[in-house]
Amino acid sequence: MKDPEQKAKIINTEIANRIRELRNKKGLSLSKLAQKTGFAKSYLSQIENMKREPPISTLTKIAYAFGVDIMYLITGQKSEEEEEKFVIIKAHERKTVNKSEGSKEYQYQSITYKKKNRLMDGYILTAGFEFPSEPLNHEGEELVFMLEGKQEVIYDGKRYIAEEGDCFYFDSNRPHYARSIGNKKAKFLVVFCTKAKE
Structure with missing residues (x-):
């Protein structure tokens, strides 16, 4: 049986391969994909070469650029x-993705x-007890509603504490x-909206 870190490595490899395959199938260079997503060409290259693990919000934007789910x-x-x-997505129909980065574990349920x-893309997210290695920073907006537990949130250098029942909404283009x-681990509803406003 594979440990969570091995599973995460396999999933990340498969994601990187699918991104490269889709890009080649659609005849897009990394530069063109960078234009469509708003991400740097070097960042996309690192994702494809498994040097960076993309967060769900980044994958959402890449999927949108390809026209896939x-x-x-x-x-x-x-x-x-x-x-x-x-x-309608019944509770038992949720798609679960476990991401692990050392002792930093996250579970996303689509x-x-x-x-x-x-x-919009909505997830029930369960966060680990350590911060990710790097802050997130992507186009769009996010809505977060705390379902259980408590979390420490750092937004654009400022620290906030969110508890069960709290809600926060923010521009996600800041770290x-x-x-x-x-x-106990915090569980929350997070909704990403990555399409530009008309």
């Missing part, structure tokens, strides 16, 4: 369903993957990261 980048499974105006051409504090 983010769950395809993560799992490799394409949805054959026609676009529906209303979808709760919006069935809706095609969506403006930000969070970790669980207290005696």
Whole structure:
């Protein structure tokens, strides 16, 4: 049985390979993909070469640039369903992605993957007790609603404490990261919106 770090390495390798395959299939250079996503060419190259582990928000933007669902980048499974105006994802249908970086563990459960051409991506996220190695910084906005526990949030150099029932909304183009504090892992609803305002 593989440990969480080995599993995460396998998932990250598969994600990197799918990004490269999609880019080549669509005839896009790294420069063109950089233009479409707003990320630096060097950053995208590091992702493809497994030198950087992209956060979910980055994968969302890359998936949008390719015109595919983010769950395809993560799992490799394409949805054959026609676009529906209303979808329901039952609790047992959530797609779970575990990401591990040393002792920094995160679990994402996708709760919006069935809706095609969506403006938002929602997850139930469980955070580890350590900050990620690097802060996140990407285009768009985020809404976070605390479901359980407590977390320390650093946004643009300022520190905040969020507890069960608290909600925060922010522009995600500033450096930000969070970790669980207290005696249990924080669980929260996070919604990313990465499309530019019209």
